Amino acid sequence: MAADSFALPPHPKIAKGKKLAVIILDGWGEQVDDQYNAIHVADTPTMDSLKKGRPDTWRLVKAHGPAVGLPKEDDMGNSEVGHNALGAGRIFEQGAGLVDTALQTGKLFQGEGFKHIQGAFPEGTLHLIGLLSDGGVHSRLDQIQALIKGSAENGAKRIRVHFLTDGRDVLDGSSLYFVDELEKTLKEVQEATGSDCKIASGGGRMEVTMDRYENDWNVVKRGWDAQVLGEAPHKFKSATEALKKLKEADPKVNDQYYPPFVIVDDEGKAVGPIVDGDAVVTFNFRADRMVMLAKALEYEDFKSFDRVRWPKIRYAGMLQYDGELKLPAHYLVSPPEIDRTSGEYLVHNGIRTFACSETVKFGHVTFFWNGNRSGQFSQELEEYVEIPSDTGITFNVQPEMKAILIAERTRDAILSGKFDVVRVNLPNGDMVGHTGDFHATVVGCATADKAVKIILDAIEQVGGIFLVTADHGNAEDMVKRNPKTAQPVLDKNGQLQILTSHTCAPVPIAIGGPGLPQNVRFRKDLPNGGLANVAATTLNLLGFEAPADYEPSLVEADFNEGEFRNLVVDLAIMFSHASYSLLFSKAPSF
Ligand SMILES: O=C(O)[C@H](O)COP(=O)(O)O
Numbered sequence: 001m002a003a004d005s006f007a008l009p010p011h012p013k014i015a016k017g018k019k020l021a022v023i024i025l026d027g028w029g030e031q032v033d034d035q036y037n038a039i040h041v042a043d044t045p046t047m048d049s050l051k052k053g054r055p056d057t058w059r060l061v062k063a064h065g066p067a068v069g070l071p072k073e074d075d076m077g078n079s080e081v082g083h084n085a086l087g088a089g090r091i092f093e094q095g096a097g098l099v100d101t102a103l104q105t106g107k108l109f110q111g112e113g114f115k116h117i118q119g120a121f122p123e124g125t126l127h128l129i130g131l132l133s134d135g136g137v138h139s140r141l142d143q144i145q146a147l148i149k150g151s152a153e154n155g156a157k158r159i160r161v162h163f164l165t166d167g168r169d170v171l172d173g174s175s176l177y178f179v180d181e182l183e184k185t186l187k188e189v190q191e192a193t194g195s196d197c198k199i200a201s202g203g204g205r206m207e208v209t210m211d212r213y214e215n216d217w218n219v220v221k222r223g224w225d226a227q228v229l230g231e232a233p234h235k236f237k238s239a240t241e242a243l244k245k246l247k248e249a250d251p252k253v254n255d256q257y258y259p260p261f262v263i264v265d266d267e268g269k270a271v272g273p274i275v276d277g278d279a280v281v282t283f284n285f286r287a288d289r290m291v292m293l294a295k296a297l298e299y300e301d302f303k304s305f306d307r308v309r310w311p312k313i314r315y316a317g318m319l320q321y322d323g324e325l326k327l328p329a330h331y332l333v334s335p336p337e338i339d340r341t342s343g344e345y346l347v348h349n350g351i352r353t354f355a356c357s358e359t360v361k362f363g364h365v366t367f368f369w370n371g372n373r374s375g376q377f378s379q380e381l382e383e384y385v386e387i388p389s390d391t392g393i394t395f396n397v398q399p400e401m402k403a404i405l406i407a408e409r410t411r412d413a414i415l416s417g418k419f420d421v422v423r424v425n426l427p428n429g430d431m432v433g434h435t436g437d438f439h440a441t442v443v444g445c446a447t448a449d450k451a452v453k454i455i456l457d458a459i460e461q462v463g464g465i466f467l468v469t470a471d472h473g474n475a476e477d478m479v480k481r482n483p484k485t486a487q488p489v490l491d492k493n494g495q496l497q498i499l500t501s502h503t504c505a506p507v508p509i510a511i512g513g514p515g516l517p518q519n520v521r522f523r524k525d526l527p528n529g530g531l532a533n534v535a536a537t538t539l540n541l542l543g544f545e546a547p548a549d550y551e552p553s554l555v556e557a558d559f560n561e562g563e564f565r566n567l568v569v570d571l572a573i574m575f576s577h578a579s580y581s582l583l584f585s586k587a588p589s590f
Pocket residue numbers: 026027077078079080137138168169289430434
């Protein structure tokens with residue numbers, strides 16, 4: 001597309017020139033207000049004040065299922081699809097659905113990526129690495145099963161699976177079930193095709209491999225040692241034995257945090273290290289938590305940790321994870337082509353942008369926001385600030401996270417006058433919510449609310465506009481519920497089942513600030529509005545018309561500000577004429 005076609009016409013009724021703050025509360029949905037809703041229990045005066053009695057400037061938007069490009073209505077939202085929709089202003093079919101289609105049509109096994117790995121099948125082993133659950137956020141069990149089956153049918157003679165247990169997008173403790181299902185599939189495929197299929201290593205997703213945004217390379221190194229080198233502090237004969245024994249040894253260990261382990265044969269030898277001539281597929285479709293491993297597997301020049309051995313392999317991602325870096329070079333399914341994001345439009349229209357979060361969410365307001373593209377569109381017009389996250393602790397230990405620092409940096413950016421728009425992600429509701437620690441999540445939500453206040457105060461000072469929303473639910477529901485009655489479900493011991501995952505709840509969106517023109521309010525004719533409608537909304541608030549193919553803006557302006565000012569002046573003149581006429585007992589002459 002030619003650069004000038006990025007030029008956006010001015011909005012006919014909303015003037016340019018007001019500073020805009022776009023605040024994303026990560027994992028902050030709207031749900032029944034009971035004692036399991038950490039947002040409800042938390043002290044959140046700022047968010048409460050944006051809602052109460054403000055139907056024109058507060059509403060809910062959809063953040064799950066097809067509204068954000070996911071295959072099914074019961075697919076909970078997540079950060080990738082949520083921020084993609086927020087930034088791109090359109091709904092793209094996301095990785096989950098694209099992989100489904102490629103598997104159903106069989107195209108996955110005919111594409112360039114599969115042909116690439118197939119080259120290793122005659123002599124080498126096919127290794128499959130990724131998250132084992134049916135969460136549907138990073139990967140899905142049924143896709144992994146289809147991939148194993150299809151690979152064996154298409155020539156893979158030896159398959160080794162290196163899995164990561166979940167407990168974050170699904171209930172903690174469910175990993176035993178998923179391992180069982182995986183073992184069944186491996187056995188079935190082995191019997192049906194004669195391929196030698198085994199689990200080779202494992203570990204919990206937060207402890208092994210699935211770090212993101214380079215927060216802690218040790219996580220990836222622990223995985224590398226187990227998956228590639230076949231070395232880990234724990235060795236077992238089977239994955240089921242591993243999960244059971246590790247839990248017995250340390251009852252506090254949970255699915256998210258299992259230490260790395262390798263599966264060994266009767267001689268104690270690892271059954272599946274990755275060696276020269278092998279093929280590797282990282283089967284997560286979601287990018288953020290696979291990029292670091294992809295770099296370790298793919299880059300010759302790599303210094304983030306000592307790989308000890310860098311095997312010469314044929315590697316493919318389930319998808320290409322980074323369109324800008326072209327990482328990895330080979331992939332089984334083409335990623336959604338998220339183009340012409342709102343960030344790109346802004347730089348073409350001279351808007352100066354500040355984006356900020358802490359490491360664990362930094363890529364959300366940059367990489368995901370920009371359509372899974374690393375780097376800035378413009379060095380001159382954009383500044384991206386990353387506040388280092390805590391490492392080596394779970395976020396319930398420090399539930400305040402870096403929210404106040406993010407807010408203070410953003411406040412300073414607003415007051416500096418150097419930016420037209422700031423966008424931030426406040427991580428607490430999500431990151432602390434994922435720990436399942438209710439009280440810590442309450443503290444996290446209260447902190448996020450304080451951070452919102454800091455940013456809103458700065459907007460007040462500069463006469464600007466704010467837009468506060470969220471990317472999906474999490475902290476508003478911390479227990480598993482019966483879908484019909486909404487009552488909490490107890491486990492067989494009569495205990496509440498803690499919900500560590502996201503939800504399908506809608507999320508709030510609020511606009512305001514002294515710069516919000518009095519003629520602007522939320523439309524009432526978009527009851528099904530979702531996150532993809534937010535980009536056009538922000539462009540409007542900056543005084544631009546949104547691109548024609550963007551999902552419609554959530555705001556309407558019933559007359560323009562100039563008209564509004566004229567009306568006020570006319571009324572004032574009328575009033576003074578009337579007073580004058582009355583004073584001199586003459587009939588008003590207008
Ligand atoms: O990766 C994670 O932390 C979870 O699977 C999903 O959380 P997010 O979508 O909020 O990042």
